[in-house]
Amino acid sequence: MLDDAVPAGNRTPFLLECLADLRDSLRARGGDLVVRHGDVVAETMRLAREVGADAVFAAADVSSLARRRQRRLDGERIAFRLFPGVTVVPPDLLRPSGGGDHYRVFTPYWRAWSAAPRRAVLPPPEVISLPSGIRVGRIPAGPSCTGFPGGETAARRRMEAWLRDGLDDYAEGHDDLAGDRTSRLSPYLRFGCLSPLELASRGNPDFVRQLCWRDFHHQVAFAFPELNRRDYRPGRREWRDDKDALQAWMAGMTGVPIVDAGMRQLAAEGWMHNRARMITASYLVKHLRIDWRSGADHFFDLLLDGDVANNYGNWQWVAGTGNDTRPNRTFNPIRQAKRHDPDGEYVHRHVPELADVPGKLVHEPWLLGGEVGGYPPPLTPL
Numbered sequence: 001m002l003d004d005a006v007p008a009g010n011r012t013p014f015l016l017e018c019l020a021d022l023r024d025s026l027r028a029r030g031g032d033l034v035v036r037h038g039d040v041v042a043e044t045m046r047l048a049r050e051v052g053a054d055a056v057f058a059a060a061d062v063s064s065l066a067r068r069r070q071r072r073l074d075g076e077r078i079a080f081r082l083f084p085g086v087t088v089v090p091p092d093l094l095r096p097s098g099g100g101d102h103y104r105v106f107t108p109y110w111r112a113w114s115a116a117p118r119r120a121v122l123p124p125p126e127v128i129s130l131p132s133g134i135r136v137g138r139i140p141a142g143p144s145c146t147g148f149p150g151g152e153t154a155a156r157r158r159m160e161a162w163l164r165d166g167l168d169d170y171a172e173g174h175d176d177l178a179g180d181r182t183s184r185l186s187p188y189l190r191f192g193c194l195s196p197l198e199l200a201s202r203g204n205p206d207f208v209r210q211l212c213w214r215d216f217h218h219q220v221a222f223a224f225p226e227l228n229r230r231d232y233r234p235g236r237r238e239w240r241d242d243k244d245a246l247q248a249w250m251a252g253m254t255g256v257p258i259v260d261a262g263m264r265q266l267a268a269e270g271w272m273h274n275r276a277r278m279i280t281a282s283y284l285v286k287h288l289r290i291d292w293r294s295g296a297d298h299f300f301d302l303l304l305d306g307d308v309a310n311n312y313g314n315w316q317w318v319a320g321t322g323n324d325t326r327p328n329r330t331f332n333p334i335r336q337a338k339r340h341d342p343d344g345e346y347v348h349r350h351v352p353e354l355a356d357v358p359g360k361l362v363h364e365p366w367l368l369g370g371e372v373g374g375y376p377p378p379l380t381p382l
């Protein structure tokens with residue numbers, strides 16, 4: 001169902017490719033994907049009446065928008081059932097022994113999550129039948145995605161290649177910015193092209209721990225639906241209103257090469273390496289002291305994997321308003337850059353003005369004295 005809340009920017013072409021691939025898979029099994037455009041609840045009910053359905057089934061989701069939709073469907077005159085699927089462990093299953101409706105800290109959640117019962121990973125049905133006479137509708141045409149072809153077929157191909165060639169090296173390589181040695185499966189998990197349950201059953205502990213972070217943020221968002229607007233841990237934080245600095249950060253023109261490289265990767269690919277997400281987010285909130293909401297909204301607009309729980313949960317974690325047990329931690333961008341991009345390859349790839357600066361100096365071009373290739377000076381002393 002395509003409604004008024006179709007995802008922003010980069011995610012729309014990706015979603016359309018996912019739907020086309022889903023339609024092909026359903027057709028190969030004798031079914032089809034029925035596409036309607038409009039208000040999700042009204043269109044679902046119209047279709048249910050058309051085919052004389054007894055019930056509507058959906059996968060339970062956690063964002064406030066999804067839950068509003070679920071509540072509305074639940075109020076309709078039809079049986080409505082929700083099933084788990086978005087996360088490995090349902091977001092309302094685990095409760096801390098000390099009380100409370102969700103886990104606020106990751107490590108005890110990871111322990112409980114690891115011991116929690118798992119649903120079975122089931123194969124898809126071999127045959128699907130569709131009531132006759134339904135207008136199946138057209139999937140709107142859109143520009144094609146770059147870098148990430150949408151859909152389950154591409155997702156499974158990437159997953160198999162990753163499990164075969166990338167997984168063993170994950171613990172050692174996941175912070176290597178230039179090496180790009182993470183799975184890049186996040187957009188597929190975001191759009192339900194891959195089952196996180198299946199992936200968790202096939203990964204090693206270091207990788208599965210990251211999937212647990214994904215579940216962790218989902219259970220926080222489930223318990224605290226205002227995660228994308230309000231401080232999860234309220235405190236006295238004073239944010240600066242500096243539109244020029246925010247603009248420079250968004251454009252990848254802060255003058256701090258590692259920050260600019262990350263922001264430009266985001267603009268070019270609709271994706272950013274996790275380490276770069278932490279560095280760029282921390283620079284905005286801890287160095288420029290700009291409200292996390294401005295940065296998170298910008299990420300959310302551009303990320304192919306952008307989702308409320310993970311994006312805003314991670315932003316609040318970095319800002320110190322969320323679930324970090326060390327809310328005052330600050331990432332020094334230069335130290336981070338030297339550790340995770342020691343030869344400057346990631347910066348060279350994304351900041352062409354610095355192409356001629358040797359790798360050892362690329363993270364601190366100001367040490368050369370004077371201007372380098374039109375590249376700006378840093379916005380704040382580091």
Ligand SMILES: Cc1cc2nc3c(=O)[nH]c(=O)nc-3n(C[C@H](O)[C@H](O)[C@H](O)COP(=O)(O)OP(=O)(O)OC[C@H]3O[C@@H](n4cnc5c(N)ncnc54)[C@H](O)[C@@H]3O)c2cc1C
Pocket residue numbers: 174182183184185186187189190210211213214215217272273274275277278281299303305306307308310311312314315318
């Ligand atoms: C400021 C900030 C914003 C972020 N916004 C998002 C977002 O909108 N959507 C999103 O999926 N992830 C988000 N992340 C988490 C993480 O950066 C991405 O999931 C990861 O970079 C995706 O790349 P990958 O698939 O190669 O990850 P891998 O390292 O291969 O990890 C496998 C999977 O584990 C999950 N995962 C890994 N790290 C995290 C994490 N820190 N939190 C939650 N799940 C995680 C993802 O689903 C990922 O696909 C954000 C992190 C930060 C610091």
